[in-house]
Amino acid sequence: MINRGGTHDAGPARRRTAARRDRTASQVGSPNRSRAAHSSSLPRGLRLFSASSTSSVVLLLFAALTVCAAPATAAPAPCDGAVSRAIVEALTNRMGSSVRVEVKELSSCAVDEAAAPIVATPAPGSRLGRPIRFAISERVNGPRRTERHAGEAVASVGVSGPFVRALNALARGDVFEAGDVDTAVGEIADGFVRPLPRAEAVVGARAARAIAAGEVVAVAAIVAVPLVKSGDRVRAVVRTPEIEVESVAVATQNGTLDQVIRVVNPETKRAIRARVVGDKEVEVVHDR
Numbered sequence: 001m002i003n004r005g006g007t008h009d010a011g012p013a014r015r016r017t018a019a020r021r022d023r024t025a026s027q028v029g030s031p032n033r034s035r036a037a038h039s040s041s042l043p044r045g046l047r048l049f050s051a052s053s054t055s056s057v058v059l060l061l062f063a064a065l066t067v068c069a070a071p072a073t074a075a076p077a078p079c080d081g082a083v084s085r086a087i088v089e090a091l092t093n094r095m096g097s098s099v100r101v102e103v104k105e106l107s108s109c110a111v112d113e114a115a116a117p118i119v120a121t122p123a124p125g126s127r128l129g130r131p132i133r134f135a136i137s138e139r140v141n142g143p144r145r146t147e148r149h150a151g152e153a154v155a156s157v158g159v160s161g162p163f164v165r166a167l168n169a170l171a172r173g174d175v176f177e178a179g180d181v182d183t184a185v186g187e188i189a190d191g192f193v194r195p196l197p198r199a200e201a202v203v204g205a206r207a208a209r210a211i212a213a214g215e216v217v218a219v220a221a222i223v224a225v226p227l228v229k230s231g232d233r234v235r236a237v238v239r240t241p242e243i244e245v246e247s248v249a250v251a252t253q254n255g256t257l258d259q260v261i262r263v264v265n266p267e268t269k270r271a272i273r274a275r276v277v278g279d280k281e282v283e284v285v286h287d288r
Contacts, residue, residue: 079109083153086120087134091157094122096195099161099188111136111151118150122193129190131156160187163216164202170211175225176202181217191218200278201257224256227279236263236274238284249274249282260285 084103091101111118120134131154137147162185170180183199197219205222215221228234228251236249248266255261255276263274263282274282 079106079111079153082118083109083111083120083136084155086118086136087153087155087157090120090122090134091159091193094193094195095159096161099159099196102158102160103155104158105156106153107131107156108154109151111153112138116140119147120153126193127191128157128159128188128193132193158187161185161196163188163196164199166211166213166215166217169213170207172207172209174207174211176205176207176217176222178203188216191216192220194219197222198257226254226256228253228255228261228276228282230254232280234263234274235281236272236284237277237282240286251282255282 083106087103088101092099095101116138119137119139121137123133123135126132134153134155135149136151136153138150140146140148162183164181165184166181168180170176181199181202188196197217201224202217202222204227205224208221208223211217211221230251230253232251234249234251236247238245238247249263249272250266251261251263252271253261257276257278260273260275261282262271264271273285275285277283
């Protein structure tokens with residue numbers, strides 16, 4: 001543009017150029033402003049749906065990444081019925097087939113996978129009425145049967161069966177009379193994991209310690225009196241499925257009830273093994 005002085009005036013051109021820049025900027029705008037304008041132009045319900053959809057996608061992606069990043073954990077070693085069955089078998093073998101054993105709770109169990117049958121061994125000095133720790137081993141059959149340590153378990157067990165109970169209190173050294181004991185059947189709430197004596201073995205024995213009335217009499221609580229003494233002439237019985245033969249033999253060892261001793265036939269001088277079954281009475285053991 002030419003002003004009155006004949007010189008060129010650039011002001012209007014600059015103003016037109018600036019106006020065009022402003023219009024362009026307002027049409028294009030920044031990305032954030034464009035998205036905000038687009039979002040604001042939507043109805044309110046659609047804006048909420050769009051925001052919740054975005055949040056759901058983010059949460060799904062986060063969950064997928066968490067699952068992928070979580071370390072794989074190995075399945076725990078089996079502590080199922082096999083361990084309980086091994087514990088029942090172990091206590092039955094130790095206390096006798098007349099007792100009934102029940103595993104009430106496995107409070108702790110860490111056992112490796114075992115391809116072979118497993119066996120349980122109670123810790124030395126284990127007592128009934130409290131949790132018992134068992135060593136669990138895998139029995140490996142072969143030319144020489146061996147056992148491989150596979151873990152251990154702690155179990156609360158219940159044992160019931162016949163037992164001898166003291167009716168009267170006895171001092172150490174007292175002899176058990178027939179009226180001092182009786183036989184009961186029920187839960188054995190206390191005592192070592194050992195065989196229980198029969199009434200025939202208790203009557204006539206001496207108390208190894210003081211015995212309280214109502215106490216279950218254990219093997220360790222009695223000092224058995226030999227029913228057969230060395231040099232005694234004893235009644236020896238030979239039993240087979242077909243016949244029963246009775247003879248006289250001479251004992252060469254002392255023996256308590258159920259103990260196997262050596263006796264001699266006085267006529268043939270042949271020594272044989274026999275189990276003590278009563279006062280001066282034995283039953284010949286058949287060696288196989």
